[in-house]
Each structure stands twice: as C-alpha cells, then as structure tokens.
Amino acid sequence: MKAAILNSATKSLQIEEVDVPPVLPNQIKIKVKACGICGSDIHFILHGKMKATYSPCIPGHETSGEVVELGENTSRFSLGDRVVVSAGTSCGKCVHCLANRDNLCEEIGVLGFNQRGGFAEYLIVEERYLHKLPDDIPYAQGAILADAVSTPYHAIKYQGDLKPGETVAIIGCGGLGIHAVAIAKALGAGKIFAVDIDKGSLDNAVSYGADEVILLEKNMQVGKILKEKSGGIDLLADFSGFMPNIENSIRSMNRGGRIVLVGIGRIKLEIPMPFFIIERQIRITGSYGSDRRAIPELIQLYSEKKLDLTRSISGIHKLEEANEYLHALEDKKGNPIRFILNPELG
Ligand SMILES: [Zn+2]
Numbered sequence: 001m002k003a004a005i006l007n008s009a010t011k012s013l014q015i016e017e018v019d020v021p022p023v024l025p026n027q028i029k030i031k032v033k034a035c036g037i038c039g040s041d042i043h044f045i046l047h048g049k050m051k052a053t054y055s056p057c058i059p060g061h062e063t064s065g066e067v068v069e070l071g072e073n074t075s076r077f078s079l080g081d082r083v084v085v086s087a088g089t090s091c092g093k094c095v096h097c098l099a100n101r102d103n104l105c106e107e108i109g110v111l112g113f114n115q116r117g118g119f120a121e122y123l124i125v126e127e128r129y130l131h132k133l134p135d136d137i138p139y140a141q142g143a144i145l146a147d148a149v150s151t152p153y154h155a156i157k158y159q160g161d162l163k164p165g166e167t168v169a170i171i172g173c174g175g176l177g178i179h180a181v182a183i184a185k186a187l188g189a190g191k192i193f194a195v196d197i198d199k200g201s202l203d204n205a206v207s208y209g210a211d212e213v214i215l216l217e218k219n220m221q222v223g224k225i226l227k228e229k230s231g232g233i234d235l236l237a238d239f240s241g242f243m244p245n246i247e248n249s250i251r252s253m254n255r256g257g258r259i260v261l262v263g264i265g266r267i268k269l270e271i272p273m274p275f276f277i278i279e280r281q282i283r284i285t286g287s288y289g290s291d292r293r294a295i296p297e298l299i300q301l302y303s304e305k306k307l308d309l310t311r312s313i314s315g316i317h318k319l320e321e322a323n324e325y326l327h328a329l330e331d332k333k334g335n336p337i338r339f340i341l342n343p344e345l346g
C-alpha cells in the first residue's frame with residue numbers, strides 16, 4: 001500500500017510502498033478515507049520533537065475509514081461499516097481501561113507515534129479502538145473527532161466539569177482550543193471568552209460561538225482583563241501551554257472554579273496565591289487526550305445538531321501533499337483549522 005513514511009533525517013514525509021501486515025485476531029482493517037493533520041504532527045515530523053517507537057513510522061492519529069477486513073474474535077463491526085479510530089492506544093486490561101478511562105492507562109500511547117497511523121491507504125487496529133460513524137457525518141469531520149474535538153471535549157466536560165450557564169475562558173484557539181469553544185457552546189456555557197495571540201484564530205472562535213475575544217499581546221495580564229470583562233470565570237481551559245497566563249488568571253476565577261491545563265509547555269507553573277485557591281476551592285487539573293466515552297457522546301451531540309464541524313475542515317488533500325499542508329498548518333496559511341489527507345485522492 002501507499003503510505004507517508006516519516007524520514008527523521010529530512011524532517012519530512014516520504015511517499016513509499018509498504019507491506020500491509022496480516023490482520024491478527026481482535027484486529028480490523030480499514031480503508032482510510034480521511035486523516036487529519038494535527039499540530040502535534042508538526043512537532044513530531046517537522047521538528048523531530050518526539051521519537052517514534054517503531055519503524056517504518058507512519059504518522060496520523062485522526063483517522064476515519066471503511067471496514068474492509070475483520071480479524072478473528074471481532075464482533076461489533078461488519079464489512080463496509082464507516083468508522084472512526086481513537087487516537088489513543090492503551091493496554092485494554094488495566095483497571096482504568098476496563099472502566100472506560102483508557103487515557104489514564106499506564107501504557108497510554110498515540111496512533112502514529114507508537115504504532116502505524118492513518119497517513120496510509122490502510123490501517124489495521126484493535127477492534128476496541130473503533131467507533132461507528134453515522135452516514136450523515138462526512139469522513140473528514142468524523143476523522144477529527146479522534147483528537148481535535150475529543151481532546152477538548154474531555155477537558156471541558158470531564159476534567160472541567162462544565163455546568164450550563166457557566167462563564168468559560170479558552171486560552172489558545174488553534175486546532176484543539178477552537179473546538180473547546182464549540183463544545184462549551186454545545187454543552188450550554190453562559191458566556192465564552194476566547195483568548196489568542198492570533199487574530200485569525202479569534203475570528204474562528206467567534207464563528208464557533210465565542211461571545212468575546214481577547215487578542216493577547218506580549219506581557220499582557222490576561223487574568224486581569226478576563227476579570228474586568230467577565231466579573232469572574234468558572235472554567236478556564238488552557239491550550240497554549242504558556243503558564244504565566246495561568247498564574248495571572250487565578251485571581252479571575254470564581255469560587256469553585258476549575259482551571260484545566262491541556263497545552264503542553266516547558267515553562268514552570270508557579271502558584272502565586274495558595275490561600276486564594278484554598279479558600280475559594282479552585283481546582284487546577286490536567287487533561288490528556290480523551291477516553292472511550294468521548295467519540296460516541298460527540299456523535300450524539302452532532303446528531304442533536306448541537307455541534308457543526310463544517311468550518312473545521314480547511315481542505316482535503318492527497319497523501320502526496322502532506323508536507324505542503326504540514327507547513328501550511330504551521331504557518332497558519334489561510335487561517336486553517338484542520339487539513340485532511342485522503343489517500344484515495346491522486
Ligand atoms: Zn493530535
């Protein structure tokens with residue numbers, strides 16, 4: 001089959017013919033119809049920031065496609081079924097996995113990084129990673145449910161514990177944060193503030209339901225501005241990884257407020273006013289990926305017409321154009337949200 005292979009020497013993807021492995025018991029083979037290019041692929045492929053644990057490495061962790069072969073012991077799918085593949089991999093046996101909290105698994109991994117991903121004509125995965133995709137959700141929109149939409153969903157709903165009517169602030173409105181805005185809206189948030197350093201990302205946020213935007217400039221105290229504009233934030237989710245924003249936002253939090261850290265930065269987080277946090281019972285928590293609950297619940301929100309991802313698909317391209325669109329995403333050329341690769345094109 002044709003696949004986009006990581007070449008870590010040239011920091012790019014190379015289209016090559018590779019063998020398709022046999023379908024083992026408990027596995028299902030899908031013909032890839034769409035695979036999203038994620039911001040983490042930029043770090044992984046263009047900057048060599050993360051190392052693949054297998055070779056040849058085929059990235060891509062936002063995959064949808066059609067079931068074309070069923071391994072022994074599989075039972076939930078039929079040939080021709082439309083499916084989405086979870087981005088996260090896990091052991092499937094530990095206490096967390098058995099409780100559907102697989103993103104807490106000790107052996108957590110990500111498709112593409114730890115095993116072959118979706119930048120290829122075919123993908124073979126364990127049946128437990130698959131979710132049925134209804135006919136009315138296009139493959140491209142289905143694919144991004146795997147990470148771009150499910151990661152913020154987990155952050156907002158489960159780690160952030162959003163309740164209807166609450167005031168929400170989203171810092172960082174790129175591929176993930178933008179969907180945090182959409183999800184907060186879908187789950188009935190009151191007022192939504194979107195914060196970013198990029199004007200185009202804030203325009204996207206407005207189109208997804210942000211009530212007010214803050215264009216962040218250097219040394220700006222985002223917390224102070226949020227406090228003035230909102231009177232108090234109940235849920236703040238950070239997708240930027242820039243910890244000074246968190247530090248100065250603590251004072252903008254309401255009693256019982258939650259701060260959810262999703263963006264991964266290398267700056268240390270200092271807690272400047274512990275008593276403020278203690279007395280107001282403010283929770284600071286992390287959120288990583290999503291668990292098995294996310295994709296089916298997102299499909300439900302979609303079917304209730306509470307979630308429209310049409311604008312999230314910035315273009316559907318050939319596998320051969322992967323490098324070009326990795327760079328276009330990094331350069332934010334044309335204000336993209338998600339570019340999709342479809343190996344069936346070209
Ligand atoms: Zn991703």
Ligand SMILES: [Zn+2]
Nearest residue numbers: 091094097105
């Ligand atoms: Zn596990």
